[in-house]
Amino acid sequence: MRLQAKQPERLQEISEWLRQGQITGAEALRMAMRLRQRRAAAAAAKVDPAEPAPGAEARQAAVRAIMAELDGLIGLQSVKRHVREIQAYLEIQGRRLEQGLPSESTALHMVFTGNPGTGKTTVARILGRLFKAMGILPKGHMVEVERADLVGEYIGHTAQRTREVINRALGGVLFVDEAYSLARGGEKDFGKESIDCLVRALEEHRRELMVILAGYPAEMEWFLSTNPGLRSRFPTIISFPDYTAEELFAIAESMWQVRQYELSPDARAFLRSALRAPEWLAGEEGNARALRNLVERSLRCQALRLVGLANPTKGELMTIVRADLQRAVSERWSGI
Numbered sequence: 001m002r003l004q005a006k007q008p009e010r011l012q013e014i015s016e017w018l019r020q021g022q023i024t025g026a027e028a029l030r031m032a033m034r035l036r037q038r039r040a041a042a043a044a045a046k047v048d049p050a051e052p053a054p055g056a057e058a059r060q061a062a063v064r065a066i067m068a069e070l071d072g073l074i075g076l077q078s079v080k081r082h083v084r085e086i087q088a089y090l091e092i093q094g095r096r097l098e099q100g101l102p103s104e105s106t107a108l109h110m111v112f113t114g115n116p117g118t119g120k121t122t123v124a125r126i127l128g129r130l131f132k133a134m135g136i137l138p139k140g141h142m143v144e145v146e147r148a149d150l151v152g153e154y155i156g157h158t159a160q161r162t163r164e165v166i167n168r169a170l171g172g173v174l175f176v177d178e179a180y181s182l183a184r185g186g187e188k189d190f191g192k193e194s195i196d197c198l199v200r201a202l203e204e205h206r207r208e209l210m211v212i213l214a215g216y217p218a219e220m221e222w223f224l225s226t227n228p229g230l231r232s233r234f235p236t237i238i239s240f241p242d243y244t245a246e247e248l249f250a251i252a253e254s255m256w257q258v259r260q261y262e263l264s265p266d267a268r269a270f271l272r273s274a275l276r277a278p279e280w281l282a283g284e285e286g287n288a289r290a291l292r293n294l295v296e297r298s299l300r301c302q303a304l305r306l307v308g309l310a311n312p313t314k315g316e317l318m319t320i321v322r323a324d325l326q327r328a329v330s331e332r333w334s335g336i
Helices: 011-019 026-045 056-071 077-098 120-133 157-169 180-182 191-204 217-226 228-233 246-259 267-275 289-308 314-318 322-332
Strands: 108-115 142-145 173-176 210-215 236-241
Touching: 011 322, 056 077, 077 236, 108 120, 108 217, 120 142, 120 173, 120 210, 142 157, 142 180, 157 173, 157 191, 180 191, 180 210, 180 217, 191 210, 191 228, 210 217, 217 228, 246 267, 246 289, 267 322, 289 322
Parallel strands: 108 210, 108 236, 142 173, 173 210
Antiparallel strands: none
16 A cells, blocks of 8 residues: 555654555655655744745745855855756756656765865855755754764763754754864774764754765865765765965955955055965965954054054055054964
8 A cells, every 4th residue: 555645744754664665765755855845845934924935936046046155255166066066966856856757865965175264164054055945954054063062971971962963953954073083082982972873863864954074185084984884975075175375365355345444555465475375375274264363363453553543544444554464464473
């Protein structure tokens, strides 16, 4: 007896019917997709009961807006191409399903590799909102954690912590930064318990949770090799390259502009030169996070220069000069 007419309320029901042979694999996939769509519509209704569930045109407009936001990020061309491929593939699979054609079930879980400050967290948040707009995730929010948030201090504490984090992330994205640290303690370390708990969650919540593991490239490669089940469950690996000097300059300039500051010609020349120094392009410091710190220091240095003036002009209040940048840079790196 088939159960096509029945609408399951939980993914576990579908799994049980499939295990008992009451439905086929194709029927299970269709049921899971419909359940996901119903949950997405219900989540949207909870946000604002007065608003109807978004139609196809509204969803497409939301997807286009989010993809435009991704394209607006400086650099990351290879990352953008990869995300566009994923978005297009999932869109086409959905259209095939609507036409009664076989549709591939794709694991959403990913590994982001790259140095700190190369845009991994920003892209993860965009993916959460993108998949919500597409009806793939019901909420699309992101929960960002690291080892300390997952690993407990005594037996049983780690599983409890990890489950609590997973429950907070259900419907959205669980972003585990420096994920390789979970495996560094060896077999007796509680980090292994957290890994096992995460792996189980990937199966139990495969349609309502997206897990992104992030960290340095070499360390993440080692981490994936420590557990045979990890690599198969994280089929998508996206590499985040370090920013070039010109990309760093554009990022810094945008940070000043959004605060309504601008660089003098001398300051621009100095910054271009400073960003080509080995300290910036070595990977550890050549990233947007360090750049944000430099921008904030330059604002303080400008304030210190201007605070003694009785009536600084609007132009003076807006302008970062070479001396401000030199002082900001020297606070972190001497000799530049």
